[in-house]
Amino acid sequence: MRTVLLVLVAIVAWTLSPPPAFAKPFFSDGYLGLTQEELRAKLGPPNKVRTMTAALRIYIYYSFEEWEHVLREQLPDAVGEDVYLYVRDKTNVRYSFQYAVEKKPNSDTPALIVKLVEVEFLSPDPLTGSVEGPVAVPLAVPLVKLPTLVPEFRPSLADDAPAYRSNLFVILVQNEVSQEARRLIKDRHRDEYDWSLSYRLYTAEVLPSRLSLNDTMNRLEIAVDSMQLIKDHHKLTHEAMTNPYSARAASLPPSPEPPQKMIPKPRYAP
Secondary structure: OHHHHHHHHHHHHHHHOOOOOOOOOOOOOOOOOOEHHHHHHHHOOOOEEEEEOOOOOOEEEEEHHHHHHHHHHHOOOOOOEEEEEEEEOOEEEEEEEEEEEEOOOOOOOOEEEEEEEEEEEEEOOOOOOOOOOOOOEEOOEEHHHHHHHOOOOOOOOOOOOOEEEOOOEEEEEEEEEOOHHHHHOOOOOHHHOOOEEEEEEEOOOOOOOOOOOOOEEOEEEEEEEOHHHHHHHOOOOOEEOOOOOOHHHHHOOOOOOOOOOOOOOOOOOO
16 A cells, blocks of 8 residues: 555656756757757657768768667667758758767766757759758758748847858857857867857858858858857968848948950961
8 A cells, every 4th residue: 555655646746747957058049069869859859860971961861760779779880960851931941960979977878969950951853852862952042031941040140240251161150158068179279269159151152252141052050169269270261251141241232243254266277
């Protein structure tokens, strides 16, 4: 009788207890710093799990059930990325969450912490209408639509918000700094700098000298960067630019068209 009473008391206490709270993410994006368990509790199980092959940006996609019940044990060193697919404003949006491996005290099972969120905009296959596959066709999206397609993307509107361009991408460093974010950094300068929330914008086209909200991007990363580290160590590869979401950028005239080179005419013998 006493055992039954204790069981009933435990069930009542469990029922009345509040649900466990999510760990606080490092930044306002709501993802960076969450464990894999916390992310899946927040978003549900992923649509797919993917791993990268030897080729750059070529992935193998698995169903969630196949990864959890078979492949995760067979590929112990592979860290799968959780993939979620959404359709927003008639646009296919794919989120991929990359994890950092962190040892847990008194446990042989490491913790997986979200270190980067990649968001891709995809064109469906004209024959099948599907966007799934190892190689997807990117969709060019104007900057003005990014906050609608990616609600977590809330860039600063300040004129002096730091922005940098390289030959591959644009970095928008936000004014949010987190000491906990150092856990995601592997750079040898990790403890020398403050680390901030940043957005990295990628395009398949050549980046213009100035960005306007009509220019297009194919991919967005929610990441961690340091403005001072860029200034100190990446001057040759990262050029300071005007924040494209600021009022100053909107007031600038359009970028001049690059000069057209004439095709030389061949000379023929008389």
